[in-house]
Amino acid sequence: MSSILxxxxxxxxxxxxxxxxxxxxxxxxxxxFSAAASxxxxxxxxxxxxxxxxxxRLDFLERRGVDFAGLEVVEGxxxxxxxxxxxxxxxxxxxxxxxxxxxxxxxxxxxSYRAADWVFLGNIDPALQHAVLDQVESPRFVAxxxxxxxxxxxxxxxxxxxxxxDLLVVNDAEIRELAGEYNLRVAARWVxxxxxxxxxxxxxxxxxxxxxxxxVFFAPGYPLEEIFDPTGAGxxxxxxxxxxxxxxxxxxxxxxxxxxxFGSALGSFACESFGPxxxxxxxxxxxxxxxxxxxxxxxxxxLAPEGA
Amino acid sequence: MSSILxxxxxxxxxxxxxxxxxxxxxxxxxxxFSAAASxxxxxxxxxxxxxxxxxxRLDFLERRGVDFAGLEVVEGxxxxxxxxxxxxxxxxxxxxxxxxxxxxxxxxxxxSYRAADWVFLGNIDPALQHAVLDQVESPRFVAxxxxxxxxxxxxxxxxxxxxxxDLLVVNDAEIRELAGEYNLRVAARWVxxxxxxxxxxxxxxxxxxxxxxxxVFFAPGYPLEEIFDPTGAGxxxxxxxxxxxxxxxxxxxxxxxxxxxFGSALGSFACESFGPxxxxxxxxxxxxxxxxxxxxxxxxxxLAPEGA
Numbered sequence: 001m002s003s004i005l006x007x008x009x010x011x012x013x014x015x016x017x018x019x020x021x022x023x024x025x026x027x028x029x030x031x032x033f034s035a036a037a038s039x040x041x042x043x044x045x046x047x048x049x050x051x052x053x054x055x056x057r058l059d060f061l062e063r064r065g066v067d068f069a070g071l072e073v074v075e076g077x078x079x080x081x082x083x084x085x086x087x088x089x090x091x092x093x094x095x096x097x098x099x100x101x102x103x104x105x106x107x108x109x110x111x112s113y114r115a116a117d118w119v120f121l122g123n124i125d126p127a128l129q130h131a132v133l134d135q136v137e138s139p140r141f142v143a144x145x146x147x148x149x150x151x152x153x154x155x156x157x158x159x160x161x162x163x164x165x166d167l168l169v170v171n172d173a174e175i176r177e178l179a180g181e182y183n184l185r186v187a188a189r190w191v192x193x194x195x196x197x198x199x200x201x202x203x204x205x206x207x208x209x210x211x212x213x214x215x216v217f218f219a220p221g222y223p224l225e226e227i228f229d230p231t232g233a234g235x236x237x238x239x240x241x242x243x244x245x246x247x248x249x250x251x252x253x254x255x256x257x258x259x260x261x262f263g264s265a266l267g268s269f270a271c272e273s274f275g276p277x278x279x280x281x282x283x284x285x286x287x288x289x290x291x292x293x294x295x296x297x298x299x300x301x302x303l304a305p306e307g308a
Numbered sequence: 309m310s311s312i313l314x315x316x317x318x319x320x321x322x323x324x325x326x327x328x329x330x331x332x333x334x335x336x337x338x339x340x341f342s343a344a345a346s347x348x349x350x351x352x353x354x355x356x357x358x359x360x361x362x363x364x365r366l367d368f369l370e371r372r373g374v375d376f377a378g379l380e381v382v383e384g385x386x387x388x389x390x391x392x393x394x395x396x397x398x399x400x401x402x403x404x405x406x407x408x409x410x411x412x413x414x415x416x417x418x419x420s421y422r423a424a425d426w427v428f429l430g431n432i433d434p435a436l437q438h439a440v441l442d443q444v445e446s447p448r449f450v451a452x453x454x455x456x457x458x459x460x461x462x463x464x465x466x467x468x469x470x471x472x473x474d475l476l477v478v479n480d481a482e483i484r485e486l487a488g489e490y491n492l493r494v495a496a497r498w499v500x501x502x503x504x505x506x507x508x509x510x511x512x513x514x515x516x517x518x519x520x521x522x523x524v525f526f527a528p529g530y531p532l533e534e535i536f537d538p539t540g541a542g543x544x545x546x547x548x549x550x551x552x553x554x555x556x557x558x559x560x561x562x563x564x565x566x567x568x569x570f571g572s573a574l575g576s577f578a579c580e581s582f583g584p585x586x587x588x589x590x591x592x593x594x595x596x597x598x599x600x601x602x603x604x605x606x607x608x609x610x611l612a613p614e615g616a
Contacts, residue, residue: 297526
């Protein structure tokens with residue numbers, strides 16, 4: 001089984017949606033990524049939590065092959081986030097962000113991780129993303145996420161990072177801000193010209209678009225009837241995508257297309273519960289079944305141009 | 309060649325977009341529908357214009373097999389609409405709507421149209437949509453569009469109309485308002501329970517979704533790099549969809565899926581110029597070529613669940 005090195009946050013999330021609320025649920029980009037990707041690959045996690053963190057909450061991930069040798073426990077408070085989703089579940093309002101021990105985090109990659117082939121740089125300070133990459137010997141495929149906060153506050157470092165990665169995974173608002181361009185095709189090309197061959201734009205309920213070289217591939221959003229909590233869906237998407245690539249051990253254009261569908265499937269599962277609970281109980285077959293539904297949702301037969 | 313009866317507006321549109329502006333361009337739902345559908349089928353148009361309307365502006369449609377026997381010319385002003393699109397081209401602001409001769413329109417379906425198999429009821433007062441249907445002998449397939457104005461002002465008549473149609477084509481905001489439900493799957497089922505087996509939800513740049521019985525089919529938006537004017541794209545979508553169905557002379561679920569892709573193709577062409585100019589110059593091959601691109605954009609290979 002291939003393994004993936006992931007760096008990102010392990011956090012405590014307090015979330016309110018029209019379907020309910022939850023206090024201090026397990027959250028964070030590295031957590032959601034790992035919960036999704038571990039269906040298909042072993043994970044090596046780099047992150048930090050405070051002395052207030054109950055490590056037993058990560059047991060379910062350890063049982064699924066997530067290696068926590070790179071998770072530091074530091075005196076102080078864990079990263080906490082609180083937010084509210086409006087009725088349409090597309091509008092998220094952050095109530096509070098407390099970085100805690102994450103504020104002074106300086107990632108150390110354990111020696112046992114340094115030969116990693118697959119790397120996912122979760123949404124953290126680009127300086128830390130660089131620092132992690134510096135410690136990996138010769139990664140085969142590096143994927144990266146970011147957000148408006150870093151686009152505005154650390155643009156130079158972020159643009160330099162683009163030259164070191166193979167895949168950028170961001171949402172539509174983020175790539176528009178990053179490229180200073182509304183049109184997604186044009187914005188994606190702006191990013192590709194700075195490094196990554198592949199760009200995935202996540203559009204929430206509207207699905208995701210892969211720009212790969214000159215080709216474009218769309219995957220729809222899964223038509224869930226009840227979305228309990230979209231928190232972590234983007235990280236689960238990335239986890240499904242990179243997890244699938246590591247699983248098949250290929251990163252050609254055909255596998256990238258499938259990987260986007262696997263990402264969409266994992267992103268949809270993430271919305272079915274508060275926290276990563278739904279992801280925690282998934283097995284390969286659950287994911288393959290949902291991918292088959294995606295296929296059915298987008299399938300149309302070859303055309304007969306002369307009419308039927 | 310099959311023919312399609314369409315009722316809707318023939319209007320003069322003044323439109324401003326980030327790419328430019330145009331005064332009194334040829335517009336209206338019946339015009340855009342016909343410009344798109346006439347690539348694949350003969351059209352029988354029912355509508356009204358004022359004495360100020362230059363009929364020669366419709367010559368290009370007549371050459372493409374649009375029959376104007378059902379277009380009344382009445383003393384007075386033609387329907388005029390003026391609007392502005394914001395930079396994202398998703399937000400449209402109406403500056404003025406002057407109904408003119410459309411205010412007192414009472415459609416008469418010419419005897420030569422009454423055997424129509426395929427009918428499209430463009431976005432007008434549901435009472436007029438009923439009146440047209442009353443005059444068609446035994447239509448095989450009836451599609452219908454509507455908008456917020458009628459959902460709010462003529463709900464009873466509109467709900468009754470649902471029981472007489474096979475396909476409702478609306479945008480996402482409209483179906484949410486009609487069904488009083490945000491979730492599109494649930495809203496579509498609400499509509500289906502009131503009559504039409506098929507519901508298409510248009511989502512602009514995010515594509516379109518077909519709910520057909522219990523199945524769901526997605527087509528993406530076409531990734532245009534420059535969208536000159538989205539006016540009429542929804543009617544061109546309907547024209548591509550119903551035009552294709554009439555062309556293949558089938559309305560089974562497989563053909564409906566393809567029809568949504570043809571609709572998406574025609575909707576994208578409509579955005580490439582002000583007014584219906586781009587649609588006017590299309591031939592079948594242009595459309596088939598774009599449909600092939602849609603296929604390539606959504607294609608992914610069968611999975612090998614045991615890994616590669």
